[in-house]
Amino acid sequence: MQHGIYLDNAATTKMREEVLQEMLPFFCGNYANPAAIYSPAGAVKKAVGTARERTAAMIGAKPGEIYFTAGGSESDNWAIRAVAKGAADKGRHIITSKIEHHAVLHTCEYLERQGCEVTYLDVDSDGLISPEAVEKAIRPDTILISLMAANNEIGTLEPVARIGEIARKRGVLFHTDAVQAYGHVPLNVETMHIDLLSASGHKLNGPKGVGLLYCRENLRLHPLIFGGAQERGRRAGTLNVPGIVGFGKAAQLAKETMRERSEKETALRDYLIDRVLAEIPHTTLNGHRRERLSNNANFCFRFIEGESLLILLDQQGIWGSGGSACTSGATEPSHVLSAIGMSREDARGSLRLTLSEETTKEELSYVAEKLKEIVGRLRGMALWPSPPAR
Numbered sequence: 001m002q003h004g005i006y007l008d009n010a011a012t013t014k015m016r017e018e019v020l021q022e023m024l025p026f027f028c029g030n031y032a033n034p035a036a037i038y039s040p041a042g043a044v045k046k047a048v049g050t051a052r053e054r055t056a057a058m059i060g061a062k063p064g065e066i067y068f069t070a071g072g073s074e075s076d077n078w079a080i081r082a083v084a085k086g087a088a089d090k091g092r093h094i095i096t097s098k099i100e101h102h103a104v105l106h107t108c109e110y111l112e113r114q115g116c117e118v119t120y121l122d123v124d125s126d127g128l129i130s131p132e133a134v135e136k137a138i139r140p141d142t143i144l145i146s147l148m149a150a151n152n153e154i155g156t157l158e159p160v161a162r163i164g165e166i167a168r169k170r171g172v173l174f175h176t177d178a179v180q181a182y183g184h185v186p187l188n189v190e191t192m193h194i195d196l197l198s199a200s201g202h203k204l205n206g207p208k209g210v211g212l213l214y215c216r217e218n219l220r221l222h223p224l225i226f227g228g229a230q231e232r233g234r235r236a237g238t239l240n241v242p243g244i245v246g247f248g249k250a251a252q253l254a255k256e257t258m259r260e261r262s263e264k265e266t267a268l269r270d271y272l273i274d275r276v277l278a279e280i281p282h283t284t285l286n287g288h289r290r291e292r293l294s295n296n297a298n299f300c301f302r303f304i305e306g307e308s309l310l311i312l313l314d315q316q317g318i319w320g321s322g323g324s325a326c327t328s329g330a331t332e333p334s335h336v337l338s339a340i341g342m343s344r345e346d347a348r349g350s351l352r353l354t355l356s357e358e359t360t361k362e363e364l365s366y367v368a369e370k371l372k373e374i375v376g377r378l379r380g381m382a383l384w385p386s387p388p389a390r
């Protein structure tokens, strides 16, 4: 990639060199199918086992509770569809929230068309899900609560432990989309009473196209992909060995560095947030001020249009992402920003900057300067109502 300041780590991360080194032998060196009987396959099988141990250790799970998938989206689809199928005789009601990733929301919408009923919980203006609201939404026919651990847009950390406690007490299965949280904040499936959990390799400096679904051992997990005996007959298909090995290495490294990395990122994140809020008028922070991912800053610059902001930032070598997407010609605010109560106009002026462990204070100082300049310039020529004098 050309030289620039990459601040889109919630979208994907750079793979670490150590991860690449761990993967390389399994492409052209030992490319045996781990399911085979001959001796080279033994080493491949062993490497997959190590990856299973490493990815399980991150969340206090047993290696046998990890199912490798092709990423976070597949894991979310699988978890929700498997429970809907497996518990159909018990009920057809699912509880989720309005700020979930589309991999969860669109799966729920699909299941509604199949006759399920879904409650989409509201969140407060910080994006927090209320555990009381979760408890209130539980009905006798509720089979699943699927709520994310950390939001990918605004970075808000959800009260997973309290939700897990409620789910356990009421005898409802609890799935969490932990794609943003896994490797970034401490998670424990035992103490947090999590029955199913989704994670993805490329959000923690691992490879793309590999993820996992954790499923508690006493649960019968209905398969999503049929065709072979891989993953204990639950997920057919020859294993993505290099990907799985890389994911395992990334998980091991992320676990070792979590505390230090999170402290460093939090300090840098707060430096950026404080500077931007102090120096650029009519600006607010989206998401919870403290209960948020250590690398996430999401701003709303009122009276500007985010698309132009992104383009002008790109011209300065700064890469972030916006708060709206162009769907069929019209700019639609993201469902997350709408759910926290933002107007369409304000959502359009939103910018997400997500840091990595390589981000430096010098870079963020440059970003703050450029933002001030560009936001000022865009407001000067805005067709929007002019900002009131401060």
Ligand SMILES: *Cc1c(COP(=O)(O)O)cnc(C)c1O
Binding pocket: 010, 011, 070, 071, 072, 073, 074, 076, 101, 103, 148, 150, 151, 152, 177, 178, 179, 180, 200, 201, 202, 203, 209, 210, 211
């Ligand atoms: C990125 C992301 C996903 C999708 O993961 P992929 O591996 O890209 O399929 C799901 N949920 C959340 C919260 C994410 O951030």
